[in-house]
Amino acid sequence: MATEAMEQLAQREYKQGFVTDIESDTVPPGLDESVIAFISHKKGEPQWMLDWRLEAYHQWLKMTSPSWAHLDYPPIDYQAISYYSAPKKPEDRPQSLDEVDPKLLETYEKLGIPLHERAALAGVAVDAVFDSVSVTTTFKEKLFDAGVIFCSISEAIRDYPELVQQYLGSVVPRGDNFFAALNSAVFTDGSFVYVPEGVTCPMELSTYFRINAANTGQFERTLIVCDKRSQVSYLEGCTAPQRDENQLHAAVVELVALEDAYIKYSTVQNWYPGDEEGRGGIYNFVTKRGDCRGDRSRISWTQVETGSAITWKYPSCLLRGTESKGEFYSVAVTNGRQQADTGTKMIHIGKDTSSTIVSKGIAAGRSNQSYRGLVKVSPRATGSRNFTQCDSLLIGDQCGAHTFPYQEIGNSRSTIEHEATTSKIGDDQLFYCQSRGISEEDAVSMIVNGFCKDVFQELPMEFAVEAEALLSVTLEGSVG
Amino acid sequence: MLEIKDLHASVEGSEILKGITLTINPGEVHAIMGPNGAGKSTLSAVLAGRDGYEVTQGSITFEGRDLLEMEVEERAQAGMLMGFQYPVEIPGVKNIYLLKSALNAQRAARGEDEIPAPEFMKLVKEQLAFMKMDPSFLQRAVNEGFSGGEKKRNEILQMLVLQPKLALLDEIDSGLDIDAMKVVAEGVNSLRSADRAILMVTHYQRLLNHIAPDQVHVLINGRIARSGDRHLAEELEARGYEWVTEEESAA
Numbered sequence: 001m002a003t004e005a006m007e008q009l010a011q012r013e014y015k016q017g018f019v020t021d022i023e024s025d026t027v028p029p030g031l032d033e034s035v036i037a038f039i040s041h042k043k044g045e046p047q048w049m050l051d052w053r054l055e056a057y058h059q060w061l062k063m064t065s066p067s068w069a070h071l072d073y074p075p076i077d078y079q080a081i082s083y084y085s086a087p088k089k090p091e092d093r094p095q096s097l098d099e100v101d102p103k104l105l106e107t108y109e110k111l112g113i114p115l116h117e118r119a120a121l122a123g124v125a126v127d128a129v130f131d132s133v134s135v136t137t138t139f140k141e142k143l144f145d146a147g148v149i150f151c152s153i154s155e156a157i158r159d160y161p162e163l164v165q166q167y168l169g170s171v172v173p174r175g176d177n178f179f180a181a182l183n184s185a186v187f188t189d190g191s192f193v194y195v196p197e198g199v200t201c202p203m204e205l206s207t208y209f210r211i212n213a214a215n216t217g218q219f220e221r222t223l224i225v226c227d228k229r230s231q232v233s234y235l236e237g238c239t240a241p242q243r244d245e246n247q248l249h250a251a252v253v254e255l256v257a258l259e260d261a262y263i264k265y266s267t268v269q270n271w272y273p274g275d276e277e278g279r280g281g282i283y284n285f286v287t288k289r290g291d292c293r294g295d296r297s298r299i300s301w302t303q304v305e306t307g308s309a310i311t312w313k314y315p316s317c318l319l320r321g322t323e324s325k326g327e328f329y330s331v332a333v334t335n336g337r338q339q340a341d342t343g344t345k346m347i348h349i350g351k352d353t354s355s356t357i358v359s360k361g362i363a364a365g366r367s368n369q370s371y372r373g374l375v376k377v378s379p380r381a382t383g384s385r386n387f388t389q390c391d392s393l394l395i396g397d398q399c400g401a402h403t404f405p406y407q408e409i410g411n412s413r414s415t416i417e418h419e420a421t422t423s424k425i426g427d428d429q430l431f432y433c434q435s436r437g438i439s440e441e442d443a444v445s446m447i448v449n450g451f452c453k454d455v456f457q458e459l460p461m462e463f464a465v466e467a468e469a470l471l472s473v474t475l476e477g478s479v480g
Numbered sequence: 481m482l483e484i485k486d487l488h489a490s491v492e493g494s495e496i497l498k499g500i501t502l503t504i505n506p507g508e509v510h511a512i513m514g515p516n517g518a519g520k521s522t523l524s525a526v527l528a529g530r531d532g533y534e535v536t537q538g539s540i541t542f543e544g545r546d547l548l549e550m551e552v553e554e555r556a557q558a559g560m561l562m563g564f565q566y567p568v569e570i571p572g573v574k575n576i577y578l579l580k581s582a583l584n585a586q587r588a589a590r591g592e593d594e595i596p597a598p599e600f601m602k603l604v605k606e607q608l609a610f611m612k613m614d615p616s617f618l619q620r621a622v623n624e625g626f627s628g629g630e631k632k633r634n635e636i637l638q639m640l641v642l643q644p645k646l647a648l649l650d651e652i653d654s655g656l657d658i659d660a661m662k663v664v665a666e667g668v669n670s671l672r673s674a675d676r677a678i679l680m681v682t683h684y685q686r687l688l689n690h691i692a693p694d695q696v697h698v699l700i701n702g703r704i705a706r707s708g709d710r711h712l713a714e715e716l717e718a719r720g721y722e723w724v725t726e727e728e729s730a731a
Contacts, residue, residue: 423571426568427531428568429568429570431530431531431552431568432564432567432568432570432622433570433578433581433582434551434552434553434556435528435529435552435553435555435556435561435562435564436553436556436561436578436581436582436585436638436642437553437556437557437582437585437586437589437642438553438578438581438582438585439553439585440553442581442585446573446577446578446581447570447572447573450570450571450572450573450574450577450621451571451572452572453572
C-alpha cells in the first residue's frame with residue numbers, strides 16, 4: 001500500500017537525517033505522521049521543526065471542526081486531501097499567454113493589471129515570458145542593505161532557526177483552533193519577515209515578488225516580526241482571480257510588533273468563488289492574529305475579501321503593550337452563492353490601549369455574510385478605547401447580512417463605541433444616477449465604492465485603485 | 481426639440497394621461513400647470529423614463545429620436561436632464577464625484593475626452609458661487625442631510641454644470657422659502673438661451689413670477705385643457721383651476 005511505503009520511506013529518512021532527494025512530488029491523499037515527516041524532509045527541516053509539527057498534529061487529532069460560524073458546507077474529508085505537491089515544473093505550465101483562458105485575460109484587462117504581470121499571474125512559465133531576475137535581485141539587495149529579512153518560511157526555518165523558534169506559534173499557538181492546528185502540522189509555504197530594531201522597511205513587501213516561484217500554498221504560514229521602533233507594510237494576495245485545484249485553504253498569519261513598532265498588513269483576496277451554484281469554490285479558513293507585544297506598538301489589518309465560496313476569517317489584535325493600537329479595516333463582498341463569516345477580535349490587555357474596527361459588508365446575488373466581532377477589555381486595561389463601525393449594503397433581495405458583535409468589558413474606565421447600519425442600493429438611487437447619464441453598472445460601482453471609501457483609503461495607493469476595479473468586476477451583473 | 485403626440489399612459493392599468501400633444505422649440509420656456517391628480521407627475525415620470533409607467537398610445541421624439549426607445553442614461557447623454565421634486569440621497573457618494581461622473585459620462589457619449597481636473601474645478605466653483613452654495617457641498621454625500629432648499633439648489637447646480645439642451649423641472653418650487661426660490665429661479669433663468677428649452681411642471685403660479693414662461697399649458701384630467709401665454713397663469717392664480725375644469729366639462 002502506498003501509505004505504508006511512504007511510512008517506511010519517511011522513517012528511514014527520519015533515521016538517516018535530511019534527505020532532499022525524494023523523487024515523488026506528491027503524497028497520496030490522507031494525513032498521518034508519515035505524511036508530516038515526508039513534508040518536513042521534503043522541506044529539509046531540522047528535527048525541532050518536525051517535532052513541532054507532530055505535536056500540532058496530535059493536538060489536531062483531539063479537536064473538532066468549529067460549527068459556530070454562520071456557514072453551510074458539507075463536512076470535509078481530511079483523509080481525502082493530499083497534503084503535499086511540488087510546484088509545477090516550467091514545462092507543465094502554459095508557455096505563453098496564447099495558451100491561457102481568454103476569459104481570465106479579459107478579467108486582467110478589466111482590472112488594469114500591467115501586461116508583464118498578467119503572464120506571471122496566469123502561471124505562464126516565467127522564462128518564456130520575461131526576465132524577472134533583475135527586478136527581484138535589485139529588490140533583494142535593497143532589503144539586504146536595510147537588514148530586512150524577507151524569505152519563504154521554509155528558507156527561514158533553515159537559515160534563521162533562532163528567530164523562527166522564538167516567534168513561530170507565539171501568537172497563534174499550535175492548538176489555538178482546529179484549522180490552525182492542521183496548518184501547524186502540514187504547512188508547506190508562506191513568508192517570513194524580520195525587520196530589525198529601528199529600521200523602516202524601504203519598500204512595501206508583497207507576496208507578488210514571490211508569485212513566480214510560488215504555487216500559492218494550500219496551507220500557508222506567514223510570520224512577520226517587527227523589532228523595536230521598526231515598521232513594515234506587507235501586501236498579501238492580488239486582485240487577479242486565483243484558481244487552485246485544492247479546495248481547502250487553511251492559512252495562519254502571525255504578526256509580532258515590539259516596542260514602538262508598526263505593522264501594516266493589507267490583503268486582497270480573490271480566490272475562485274465557484275460556479276453559479278457555488279460548486280468548486282475555495283473554502284478559506286484563515287487564522288490571522290497580531291500581537292502588539294511592546295508598548296506603543298501598532299498593528300493594522302486591512303482586507304478586501306471578494307473571492308472564495310466559504311470565508312472564515314477574523315484578523316485579530318492582542319493589545320498587550322501599554323498604549324498599543326489595533327486596527328481592522330475590512331471590505332467583504334459576496335455575490336452568487338458565496339458565504340462569508342468574517343470580522344475581528346480586539347483583546348485589550350495593556351493600559352490605555354485603543355482599537356478601531358471599520359467593517360463594510362456588501363452582499364449581492366444569493367450570498368450570505370456575517371460580521372462577527374469581539375471587543376474584550378481586561379480588568380487591568382484601564383483607559384482603553386474602542387470604536388466600531390459596522391455597515392452592510394445589500395444589493396437585490398435574495399442576499400443576507402448579519403452582525404454578531406460581542407463585547408466583554410472588564411473595567412469601568414474604558415470607552416466603547418459601536419455604530420452599525422444596514423442599507424440597500426435602491427432602485428431610486430440607481431435611477432437618479434442614470435438620469436444624470438451614468439450607466440447602471442457605473443452607478444452601482446460608484447455607490448459601492450462610496451460605501452467602502454473609509455476602508456479603501458487605508459490601502460496602499462496602487463492596491464486601492466485595483467480594489468475599486470475589483471469590486472466592479474465582482475458585482476458585474478448583480479443588478480437588474 | 482421635444483415633440484409629444486397624442487400621449488396616453490397608464491399606471492397599474494389605469495389611464496392617467498389621455499392624449500397629450502405638445503411641441504417645444506429651442507429657446508422656449510414652457511410651464512405645465514394643473515391641480516393635483518391631473519397627471520403632471522405621470523408626465524414627468526414618462527419623460528424621465530421611470531419604471532412602472534406604460535405608454536399605451538402616442539409618441540415622444542427628442543431631437544428627432546424616439547425618446548421612448550431610449551434608456552434613462554441615454555436621454556441624459558442626449559441632452560435631456562430632469563430636475564426632481566424629491567432628489568434621492570446617496571450616502572457615501574460625494575456630490576463632486578457624482579457631478580464629475582455625470583459630466584464625463586455625457587462627454588464620453590459625445591465622443592469627447594474626460595474633462596481635465598482643473599477645468600472641472602473651475603467650472604464647478606463658478607456655478608457653485610452663482611447658486612450661493614458653500615464649497616463644502618461638494619464634499620458632502622449626494623443630497624444626504626440636505627434641507628429641501630439645498631436639494632433643489634443642488635438640482636439646478638447639476639443643470640448649470642451639465643448644460644442640457646432640454647431642462648425638465650418637476651415641481652422645482654415645492655418646499656422652497658422665498659429666498660431659496662429666488663436663487664433657484666436665477667439659476668433657471670441663467671439657463672435660458674436661444675438653443676435651449678425649459679419645461680417646468682408646477683402646481684403653483686408663484687414660480688412663474690420669477691421664471692417667465694413663453695407658454696403655459698393647463699393639464700386637467702390627463703389632457704391639456706388650455707394653452708396660452710404667461711397671462712393664463714395669472715388668470716389661473718386669480719380664478720383657480722375650477723374655472724378651467726368647468727369650461728372643459730361645458731365644452
